[in-house]
Amino acid sequence: MDTEHDDWITTPITADLLRGALDLERTEHGVLPHRLPAWARAQCADGQLAMAESQPSGVRLAFRTRATVIELDTLPTKREYVGVPPRPKGQYDLLVDGRLADQASVSGGNILIIDMTNGKTETRLGSAGTIRYAELADRAKDIEIWLPHNETTELVELRTDAPVEPAPDRGRKVWLHHGSSISHGSDAASPTAIWPAVAASLGGAELINLGLAGSALLDPFTARTLRDTPADLISVKIGINVVNADLMRLRAFGPAVHGFLDTIREGHPDTPLLVVSSVLCPIHEDTPGPSAPDFSGLSEGRLTFSAMGDPDERASGKLTLRVIREELARIVEQRSADDPNLHYLDGRKLYGEADAAELPLPDQLHPDAATHRRMGERFAELAFTADGAFGASAGREA
Known part of the structure; x- marks a missing residue:
């Protein structure tokens, strides 16, 4: 018989206890936060997208309590890649009154095994695990538990030794950001260490990532999601996925960007909107996609990526990062004549040639943990200071 929890309180995990999630799906185990709404997920059957949007990057439980002990049961789905050393366990970051106070991981869970050489996957089912935070101060305090940015996470049960209520609105501006795996968190150390979380913390903003x-x-459904999500500040980071997926050529890219921005503006006509181009990625600066994994170092536990396009194909409209930056700058300059709240930021100001010499991309595509922190600090300096796109003049939506 479990006597330890006899006097504890089990609090249902509902949408009002979550920030950063746009949908909450009920499962046989509990609830699964999603970062795209159900109608958007129904418009694309891509497995990569399904995995990405169900990984709760930027999603956190947020509540106020006097509890000195908190337990959270979750069922994570972790990834293993055939031939690659095991990935670090996903981190759950505990913030108390806005400051990182503890970190924990969950053992067990489901395992998604991915063979990158042939695209096959296999899922091994596991059981839920528990994270526990103890010896917390016996006073009313704001608690945030940031979920692992890179593990699909079903929330099973929240237990505390004191009542829980949703965190109050502290009046912080809501920053809605869209981007690629780099914005998702790639190889950041923990969920509060992904570059958008670092920037949001420094800028005093509530992140929806x-x-x-x-x-x-x-994707049009992503633009409509951005359109329909309440926000005070919006940024869209465009470039690397369009290139490394070899998705479109220049003729299609420009109108697609205009359409994407048009849709966002339907719901946010005057909201500060920052278009950010890709950070430096040497393999794709002047070489088109697609990107392809290089398995030559797999036996040594190394996986890198290569650009497979032909630079000569730029003449026929194939996209590179340099071409995309020029087109984005042109589009923003054109539109900003009638849209003074539209801004452009060259991503190389977040990570450029000098940074690449000091902190090269380990797999040729994704930044490491130190680079995430640097990018977050740079973004805060460039966007959230008085002269930035998200500076003091950027008002809060009613």
Whole structure:
């Protein structure tokens, strides 16, 4: 008989206890946060997108309590890649009154086994696990538990030794961001260490992160999701996925960007909107996609990526990062004549040539943990300061 929890309180996990999620699906185990609404998920059967949007990057439980002990049962789905060393366990970051106070991981869970050489996958089912935070101060406090940015996470049960209520609105501006795996978190150390979370913390903003690994592809359903989500500040980071998926050529890209921005503006006509181009990625600066994994180092536990396009194909409209930056800058300059709240940021200001010399991309595509922090700090300096797109003049939506 479990006597430890006899006097504890089990609180149903509902949408009012979550931030950063746009949908909450009930499962046989509990609830599954999604970062795209159900109608949007129904418009694309891509497995990569399904995995990315169900990984709760930027999603956190947020509540106020006097509890000195908190337990959270979850059922994660972790990834293993055939021939690659095991990935680190997903981190659950505990923030108390806005400061990182503890970190924990869940053992067990489901395992999605991915063979990148042939695209086959296999799922091994597991059981839920528990994270526990103890010896917390016996006072009323704001609690945030940031879920692993890279593990699909079903929330099973929340237990505390004192009542829980939803965190109050502290009046912080809501920042809605969309981008690629780099915005999703790629190889960041923990969920609060992904670059958008670092920037949001420094900028005093509430983050909704629609960084979708492999899926920043100017999809209309993503634009409509951005349109329909309340926000005070919006940024869209465009470039690398369009290139490494070899998705479109220049003729289609420009109108697709215009359409994407048009849709966002239908719901947010005056909201500060920042278009951000890709950070430096040497393999795709002047070489088109697609990207392809290089398995030559797999036996040594190394996986890297190569650009498979032909630079000469730029003449026929094939896209590179340099071409995309020029087109994005042109589009924003054209539109900003009638849209003074539209801004452009060259992604190389977040990570450029000098940074690449010091902190090269380990797999040729994704930044490491130190680079995430640097990018977050740079973005906060460029966007959230008084002269930035999200500076003091950027008002809060009613």
